Amino acid sequence: KAGVTQTPRYLIKTRGQQVTLSCSPISGHRSVSWYQQTPGQGLQFLFEYFSETQRNKGNFPGRFSGRQFSNSRSEMNVSTLELGDSALYLCASSLGQEIGSPLHFGNGTRLTVT
Amino acid sequence: KNQVEQSPQSLIILEGKNCTLQCNYTVSPFSNLRWYKQDTGRGPVSLTIMTFSENTKSNGRYTATLDADTKQSSLHITASQLSDSASYICVVIFRYNNNDMRFGAGTRLTVKP
Numbered sequence: 001k002a003g004v005t006q007t008p009r010y011l012i013k014t015r016g017q018q019v020t021l022s023c024s025p026i027s028g029h030r031s032v033s034w035y036q037q038t039p040g041q042g043l044q045f046l047f048e049y050f051s052e053t054q055r056n057k058g059n060f061p062g063r064f065s066g067r068q069f070s071n072s073r074s075e076m077n078v079s080t081l082e083l084g085d086s087a088l089y090l091c092a093s094s095l096g097q098e099i100g101s102p103l104h105f106g107n108g109t110r111l112t113v114t
Numbered sequence: 115k116n117q118v119e120q121s122p123q124s125l126i127i128l129e130g131k132n133c134t135l136q137c138n139y140t141v142s143p144f145s146n147l148r149w150y151k152q153d154t155g156r157g158p159v160s161l162t163i164m165t166f167s168e169n170t171k172s173n174g175r176y177t178a179t180l181d182a183d184t185k186q187s188s189l190h191i192t193a194s195q196l197s198d199s200a201s202y203i204c205v206v207i208f209r210y211n212n213n214d215m216r217f218g219a220g221t222r223l224t225v226k227p
Contacts, residue, residue: 004157042203042217042220044217056214092157102163105157107157108156108157
């Protein structure tokens, strides 16, 4: 079974631009969650989608948004990029139906904002 | 203050030696505690998941323990290998919300030949 796939692997953008990241979950997984990882803050939860609906949201500004399609694939969008948005963005999928569902992470998209 | 504190921040050991990583948390109530291994440039991979009622879980050379009374967990690695070099992240999940997670900052382990 293929793992979680994130594209692109690397991205360089300038301040003020916007960016869209993509995540394809493991087949059959309906929950997709997004995380930001930086050396200073570690891993932080952005949001989670389940069956095309945002089910949970972390403490990030509205510039960070996402969506999920009917095939469970998800996209994350960041608008008006700031230097501090430079990070590794990870997506994880799970069956999502019960507490304790294991998360399966992709290898992330490394975003650099200059 | 982070609700999940990991120690040490980094650790260097020789191949073949054992080591123990610590995770102290203040998250309450919690449903489960997870340990992940993250190789450089890759996403985290689950090592163990323990519910609040479990006190030990093994996965090959990795053994996690949990003391819910003292709110401490440890990850013990036996007979370390070069491939164990990675960051190890402790994650605590609130009992009522599977996505309300608190992440530790991780321990960076380097295994040298």
